[in-house]
Amino acid sequence: MTRPALLLALAPLVLATGCGTLRDVPLPGLVSGPTYRLTGVFGNVLGLPDQAAVKMNGATIGEVDGIETADYAARVHMKISKEFAVPADVRAEVRLSSPMGDSFIEFTDPRGGGAATLSPGSEIGLAATSEAPGISDVLSAASTLLTGGSFADMKVVLSELNTALKGNGDNIHRLLGQLDGMTTRLNDHTAQFDLALGSLDRLGRRLAADRRLIGTSMAELEPAIRVLSAQRKQVLDLMAQLRRLSEVGTATLSQSREDMLSVLADLTPILDTLTRNQRNFEGIMDGIRDFGRQTDSATFGAFLDFDLSTLFDQDVLPAPSTSTQLPGVPSGN
Template identity: 35%
Template structure:
């Protein structure tokens, strides 16, 4: 047989509950109903200060790496700072240096507290009762802030300023489209060329960076050197007039030296040209001079054998080359520089060198003559 609960007990319970909800203003309301806890077991308390808490309600979840590890217990404000207290499960270890942020689960979702560990792992953990300051807290922007920013930009912020710039550009370019296109092409060419040489530019900047770093490292040495140079600079400044006079005198010496060198050059070329006439005459008559030189050498050898004493007295007569006096007579005593400058100095020196080699070399006439006189050649 089915058993039923006594009706009188159910009615009494219903009447008691209705009476509790129909009491006056001092009675309980919906806010007095306790919310279910998001954590179980033992917990420890932490707190954090925020510039804005995004209307964070009590009992909001506290998450670490996406996992709920606690809940908000109280939110208060003072001096424009929100003070948030929250409980964390006892087995949750929060590294020191962690950041705390108030975030939203969605653009219009629920607010929660996110614990963010530091990028570099630390050995310590936050102890119970630790208070995290404003330097380590942050609040994510909510939808209201986003819409407010967009509204300000569209109605009177940066967008309005950009519109003014665009309107002014349109006014300035009116009727000057060809010039503007040319300018844009030139700018494009400049940017393209700069981009092609960006490696060189980077290398130059790196070198400049190394130079500035070296100069920075040697700042004290440079300053000391400048201090040591200061007395010398002041001394030179005191003798500035004398230095100017010295430079003027050196300029006059340079002008005079230049004239002397130019005159010496002309005289040397004239002398070389005259010497060439003589050498040309000697070369032209070398076949006739060879027997004469050979005879002189033989005579010297015979004389040495015939007179073994200290000296001998004799008369020597020989015939000159008929064409040689005439050739020597053609040598001018004082040739002018204009005639000398008309010739090729390099060609003249080359011919003179060849002629001197033919005459004064070991196989030349002078060489044979000296050899004969020294060793009694035939």
Template identity: 30%
Template sequence: MRTAAWTVVGSLLLTGCEFNGWYDVPLPGGAASDGHAYHVTVDFRDVLDLVPQSAVKVDDVTVGAVEKVELDGWHARVRLRIADSVKLPGNAVADLRQTSMLGEKYVALSPPAGTRPVGRLRDGDRIPLSRSGRNPEVEEVLSALSALLNGGGVAQLKTITVELNKALGGREDRVRSLLKQLDTFLGGLDDQRAEIVRALKGVDRLAERLRKEKNTIALAVDTMPPALKVLADQRRDLTKMLTALSGLGRTGTRVVNASRADTVADLKKLRPVLQELNKAGDDLPDSLEILTTYPFPRNATDAVKGDYVNLKITADLDLADLYGNVTGKPGKGGKSPGPGTPRLPGVPTPAPLPSLPSLPSAPPLPSTPPLPSTPSVPSAPPTPSSGSSLLCPPVCTAAYGTGSGSRRLPPGTDTGLAELMLKGMLP
């Protein structure tokens, strides 16, 4: 009776102070409540039977306690008190664990696994649901094990084992070889992982391109049947064409084989010509450049200052010399201009040309039929008064000029050609 009275009195005394019930009484072995601490709130989907004054541990060392557990919507919110000496990153994670199979629950804080720690956990911070979790309960493990043993197919393990023994019995070497080849294959795939990824990305881009061109592809598919019908209708002609092409190939091969010796001989004969052209070097292009400025040298334009040049020409228009140059017969005095013929003053004597290398004789050309002879030009009819040609009286009389200085044309002169030459010289 006395004990009950003291219990009631103690309860009344405790009720009169700031006391929230037995949850404010620290548990044996818990963290010390004195000293400086900071508070952190953690959201859990399920706290099971976690109660206030439960331990808060870091690396299995008690660093604080649970102050309050409350419901916030469809999840639980737990307020933790942690000693100031505990330094945790700002992205720390919280897990609900159990000391043993039948032990108490506690909150374990730790840095994030596989992620770089960021910042520092401070007073008033909150750990969201994405960084909290819990371990499975013993009841959940036993329930899952019971489901596996009773209806999870464990009874079929014996059948599977027996059948595997039958399938592999006597084939251990083949299975071992298969496993080695499979290991090599998987190793090759692992080595080519980057290429495989690149190929898959290429296939993805191709699929995307095909998706964009879906209408065009559909139009092409709709257009293909008429085209295939045309090909089917022309199959006989295509076959005939291919057969004729095969015959053409055989004929071409036969022609090439027959003319091979002649082609090789022609190339051998062409070789000396090409060698001489090669020896000519830059002289041949330089000589071709002179053709564009003939009869002047190509540097003649350097001496011209302005857009015109004064040129003095002395022309000897002696008819006998002109006629002799045309017909190839001697001119005045019956002599052709020799090497000692005087040249114009101020004109340098050209240097002798270098001797050209002998070229191989060209193959004989086929004979051509002779050209028909050109009819001679008829002379003009004589005038009634003099009886000589109106165009060329001197030619008709076989002489030109008057007085003692008159000269006659050389014997054998073509009078028709002379008449044409003198036609423009008559008054």
């Protein structure tokens, strides 16, 4: 549009307003159509202007219609379009569009869409309102950081680190290499760690399920623990005696080891002979058992007949001499 055309378009507006200026022209509203009123109580409105936007989920749903102060709080009156329903548990915050930008009110729904909504004329209390940090708060925090506070502490930490690391570069490099290797090895055993943690989780659940039984067992163990605690000296003396006995036994076994091995070696033929004559021993034991049964049933003055057979192993008997003489028999008879 050219300048003459623009002047012609503004001329009726200037004539309609008399001697006024463009500042006297009312700004167009942010919402159109039917509206309802809500009031929010804020501790600080950050220079919130009239007709500031009221937003929810990024959409402009209303505008500020006036601000009053009472009891050290600001009561902000808002016009909300009837097309939008505000949740009953809504939170309202005064925010800045940019560090040096305009203020506006942002509605947030903590539950993400509750069923209940605010009715026209409702008030959002001070507990549900807040204000975002302003540029003055940011500058104040930056001033504290740069002139002392956390920055000063950080400077001390960095200075101490420089002092500790000075001249220890090689050691630090080796330490970092070892840490890297250890971390790599730990990462390689992630599956084992997961398995161990899973086992501990199952153990914890099982112990939790048996908590009452464990409590009962601990209560029953308490008297025994008290007795052991009272006899602690005797138990320690017994442990010392067992230690000395163990030392003596170890020394004895070490000294008699060869003799014991020799005795076991001599027992080998005897055990082999007993093993080969196992069946004969079974018959002998059966005969002894039968003889014992017969003697149990015998009466005084009765006679019992029994046979005794003796078997000699010719392999273990001495070889006969050329002249064998029976014991008790004179020679030559």
